[in-house]
Amino acid sequence: MKEFSIFNLRFLIFNILLAISLLTGCKARSDTPPPPAHLLGHLPASAKEQTLVLYPExxxxxxxxxxxVCYVPFGHTDLVREIDPGLMLFDQIFDLVIPVTRDAKGRIQQDLSALDGYLEGVTGSGARPLISLDFTPTVLSSLPHLENSIRRSVPPVSYEDWEQLVYEVVRYVVREKQVDAAYWSVWNEPDLGMFWNVEHSPYTNRAAIARGSDLWTPFRMRTGAAGQFNELGRMVEYMRLYEATVRGVRRADPTARVGGPNTSSFRERWIAVFLNQCAERGLPVDFVAWHYPGYPEEMRANMAWLQETSAKAGIETPAVVITEWNADHGNGWDSWTETLESLDIIEGMASSGVEAAFYYTVGRLILTDTHTISPLGTAFQNLSMLQGRQIKCETTAGSGALATQDADGVIRAFLWSQAADPERISILPGIGADLGSFTSYSLNIYRENAPLMTYTGVLEQDGVVSATLPGGGRRMVTVVFHTGRQMP
Incomplete structure (x- = not known):
């Protein structure tokens, strides 16, 4: 890994400006791997029956x-264990969690035992953590006397001290506490000035007199908004931060998975610059992270763009981790609308190849006042049971579904529907599908404002499972096809 120096900044700025000026979208290249197959198809709409067709081959x-999920739910680990999230994110660890000071000789000191409660909350919920390394502690801030959010949003005054601080955190988590951290992400939403406040003039004071028709026109650059220059400064400084952070993480744990840029949404310019500069500098990118994915078609388009952009940078397409998302966006939806909209987004992430995602926040999944699980928490509970490879399925228009087959051959499917009128639900094998090895099934139907309906039975020779729906209501359905002889 090369050392970052001021000498490198001209080359870095050139690449950033080139990406900003030329990045207008990508067309598929012949040497770019195709995106994951879209495994969900739709059947004609029906007012009488909701159908799910499975193609396990x-x-x-x-x-x-x-x-x-985000964040650690102190005091409610029993409910979270029922949801079985698998992964849990926490961030803003410096100062707000870990006190960071200097000793009499000016050396950085940190009380890492302050992390213990968070780590125990994660592992006690049966999850692995994603730890976001942010924000700047007061002792490394250039604005230590200003309000909390301002002083923590500026770059560290010493990247050497920052690297050592990161090293100590990772060493403590991995070596001393023996916690298996799934991911280490670098900062939170650096594309926003409120979280990454960088003065652009050291990097852009000559931009107005620069020439190069292949890069930009002087007129356009002179008349560019100040926000564009601020973004340039944030990009340059973020790469310095990322490099120092990677050094600290990998020095403590050479096998750690580290990534960024953790932007507030899918920001093509930021991600393209990030990938190009990591390729140029020889920096590891174990995953690319951003917040708030779109619905299925948008998510698949974004993943295709990422594949193309990675190929242009000469690197393998990194894994994608969505480090913050929800469907509500302040719309004030009722719990079932939020649940079903969230499931549509999850289907898009699953079908496009996203590796992991973190819902914001866990408080939407559990109802602490009644100590129960919300409809969305129930959906997550059932989604966590989908194991193995995804298989193709078709469902009635207006519905969504995901299905898997695990290493033991068990098929699990989860489907959902906004429509409240179908009188019957049927699950059946597709043309050419062989369900002869399955001996029994279990079926759970969750309906709005209605008790859970549960069915178990021996699978008939035709492999069809049907149930009558007494009354309307939006619903979620799980079905499991068992290979063993015993009834579930």
Whole structure:
């Protein structure tokens, strides 16, 4: 890994400006791997019956872990264990969690035992942590006397001290506490000035007189908004931060998975610059992270763009981790609308190849006042049971579904519907599908404002499972086809 120096900044700025000026979208290249197969098809709409057709011989990616949550739920680990999130994120660890000071000789000191409660909250919930390394502690801030959010949003005054601080955190978590951290992400939403406040003039004071028709026109650059220059400064400084952080992480744990840029949304310019500069500097990118994915078609388009951009940078397409998302966005939806909208987004992430995702926040999944699980928490609970490879399925228009087959051959499917009128639900094998090895099934139907309906039985020769729906209501359905002889 090369050392970052001021000498490198001209080359870095050139690449950033080139990406900003030329990045207008990508067309597919012949040497770019195709995106994951889209395994969900739709049947004609029906007012009478909701149908799910399974094709276990058509498989896709392994089912990703899309039921991760933000943040650590102190005092409610029993409810969280029922949801079984698998992954849990916590951030803002410096100062707000870990006190960071200097000793009499000016050396950085940190009380890492302050992390213990968070680590115990994660592992006690049966999850693995993603730890976001942010924000700047007061002792490393250039604005130590200002309000909390301002002083923590500026770059560290010493990247050497920052690297050592990161090293100590990773060493403590991995070596001393023996916690298996799933991911280490670098900062939170650096594309926003409120979280990454960088003065651009050291990097842009000559931009207005620069020339190069292949890069930009002087007129356009002179008349560019100040925000564009601020973004340039943030990009340059973020790469310095990322490099120092990677050094600290990998020095403590050479096998650690580290990534960024953890932007507030899918920001093409930021991600393209990040990938190009990591390729140029020889920096590891174990995953690319951003917040708030779109619905299925948008998510698949973003993943295709990422594959193309990675190929242009000359690197393998990194894994994708969505480090913050929800469907509500302040719309004030009722719990069932939020649940079903969230499931549509999850289907898009699963079908496009996202590796992991973290829902913001765990408080939407559990109802602490009544100590119960919300409809969305129930959905996450069932999604966490989908194991193995995704398989193709078709469902009635207006519905969504995901299905998997695990290493033991067990098929699990989860489907959902906004429609409240179907009188019957049927699950059946597709043309050419052989369900002869399955001996029994279990079926759970969760309905809005209605008790859970549960069915178990021996699978008939035709492999069809049907149930009558007494009354309307939006619903979620799980079905499991068992290979053993015993009834579930």
């Amino acid at each position: 058509v498989t896709g990616n392994l089912m990703p872990d899309l039921t991760g």
